[in-house]
Amino acid sequence: MDAQRSQIFLDFEKIQHLGPSHSVKHRGPEAFHQVLVQGDLRGLKVMVGEYREDVNLVFEVCSKEMEWQAKPLALGLSGLWSLEYKQELTSPLCIAASHGYTDCLQYLLQRGARPNMVVGNKSALHAACENAHADCAELLLEYGANPKLLTEEGLSSLHLCDTAQSFRCAKLLLKYRADVNQLSEEYQESPLHVVARHGLHNHTHLYLRYGASVNTLNIHQESPLASACASAWRPEDQEDYLQVCKVLITHGANVNSIDHEKRSPLHKASKNASLQLVQLLLRHKADVNAIDYNGCSPLANVIQTAPFKEELNPHCTVQTLLNYGSRKVWPAAFPKVLKTCAGSPKTIEVLFNSYQQIHVTEEWMEAVPEELFQLHRPFYGSLFALASSPRSLQHLCRFAARKLFDNQCHTLIPRLPIPKCLRGYLLLEPEGLVY
Template identity: 40%
Template sequence: MPGGRSSPPHGRHNRGCLPTSPTCQIWRSQSYPAQRTQPLLCRDMALQNALYTGDLARLQDLFPPQSTADLLLESRAAEPRWSSHQRGLWSLTYEEELTTPLHVAASRGHTEVLRLLLRRRASPDSAPGGRTALHEACTAGHAACVHVLLVAGADPNIPDQDGKRPLHLCRGLGILECVELLLKFGAQVDGRTEDEEETPLHIAARLGHVELADLLLRWGAHPDVRNADGWTPLLVACDTHSQSPQDAEATTNRCFQLCSLLISVGADADAANQDKQRPLHLACRHGHSAVVELLLSCGVSTNAMDYGGHTPLHCALQGPATALAHSPEHMVQALLNHGAVRVWPGALPKVLDRWCMSPRTIEVLMNTYCVVQLPEEAKGLVPPEILQKHHRFYTSLFGLVRQPRSLQHLCRCALRCHLEGCLPHALPRLPLPRRLLRFLQLDFEDVLY
């Protein structure tokens, strides 16, 4: 329901009541002086029904020209909550909440009703439950209501009970129009939430909303602003992940577009948060292969460790199963070709156990060693159906355990070791045939020699 929990109202209030509503009564807060008049509490169900249905004709009758719409309405919370009325006795009840006619109209998109209430002296910044009508209109994405309230003088920078400004709450189909209206009426583009200290650009990054981020940046949003935990919008964007395999591709595409946009306007591609996590760590952990290659092209630190001692390659190999849909082998290949430190050989059985369904990931890792360093019992880590599906590759892998590799492969290892530290710049400049160059860059052959 619009509004919030019962609490003393704040903002501008006018004295008066509906002359046609006998069920209205004075509502006072104990925290206010007795002589101060508060908005009236109205329990008229006819009024409430007209408000919720947007019945303009009925409301015009209920609000004649000399009446006031500066009223309070009681409503129930959307969900029951546990409460205690006696010591040791708890019950599940619906809490009563306070709202106003203006909140109801704004949350439901009743624009003409909103205009009527404002003409009847409804206070645009009234917030009996901690939210103004502007907060409600932005949350629902009703751009027309947002415009009406702003023209009436609603404050575009006032925080709600959770410390969020209207610009932080914009959602729905009208999100872009709502945001642009708020900015035109003076909303602070880098205004922060009170606890998390997040800007609207952080919110856009978390939503994966490329068009919203672009709009905010065009209005001057700072691309490297940090929240209370040291996260920049780029870090937030790289931390997005899909909730199911079905939307994994769409999430990755949005993440790539958002990161490209932020980097194009000067965002620090190597900024670390308080846990020393960088965008590359987060992109690897969530399997965003295209974002990983984008960040590597910016020259970010390939072997930087977070507070847990994890490098980006560790994060990539600890990523979710949904990463299989986005070819994790390309992400691992890119990291290794940009100088990522190889996996400790003793950890290879764990990697095999986790990524056996992606034989190319195993292949690219094994091709950075001169010898296949797996124990004899490692074959038991791969399920029979996977062995059968990728028979050629796994036959070659287990056939090389503790055996010498081909001379061509040993030459590759020697050259890569010699160029260590400058691989991404040196390899493409070598005057070699394209096929041999791809071989040096760990191109996939689906078999080991």
């Protein structure tokens, strides 16, 4: 920014009361700012053409906002909302681009506004892409905006294309030679990391078509595939992340890459109880028994998160991992599992049925809170009844068959010429009771 350029201080609470017609009748930064915010092209032409306002002016806009502040315990308060002044630097070009005012933007560029001026922490192109205004982005690029320019936070315009609506912006940036493998400064993330994390499969296709490196690692040694698997935690977003991961794997993503904590994509997908992602990764030879720095396997991860993921049926993920050969929980640790997953009886049932015989003790009964026992009384009644009884012959036959098939249960059992219900039994489908 030019050192000679003056900064204009504006009180937002004051200027927001100026209407379009009122603004044009007054000279000065407040009126100039107002016509820009409202996209008033006629007023803008008056301010620049007649009143000679500088199209490269820097505004420092002040506004009052409530901010949460922690207070000392001696005051008897854990926190307090206080009214603070917030200040933000911006320019006419950034204002027009962020609001999508293409006609105002074009007029400013024609009058000499500099497309690569960074004000505050970003340029007008950053503002346009951040708000998915493709027409503004195209206009700026035509006037020489640099698609590789970074914000003060170290992000390129391509990094800011993180919504489905920004797809056209991303296409334009790449058309104008944006670097699809440009890394952000702080976290060393590629644009592919960003769109994978947001579940944007169209962007993912686009970036890979333009040569994005599918196995680039960020500062945490996390790949785009791992970023996608870690972010797939909302039920309504599962299909989007599945499509992203399919595209990444098709283009050669390493399903067994590990981050700085030795967590694989399968660890992350399992922690989210993302069944379809877990199945996809396992079909592509993900290591079902990988161990992270905390000594946790993918199975341990889904067990830990099961009580919070009931809407995603975590027992199905547990079932899938066991059918692909996951090592079982150490029997002596089962009371801890029971305590963690008491609210997910189907998860407990699937795990319990993966053993030939495991001794049910009084400690197990104490691990289940009374309210959960009453809520799931038929299941827990059948489970605790086995404290003095062996497992049924039918279960022992199931265990023998599964031991024979080992880590190929998922492949071989569905091929057996037996009734569908019996195949489900061998694959540990829960029934609501154990015997």
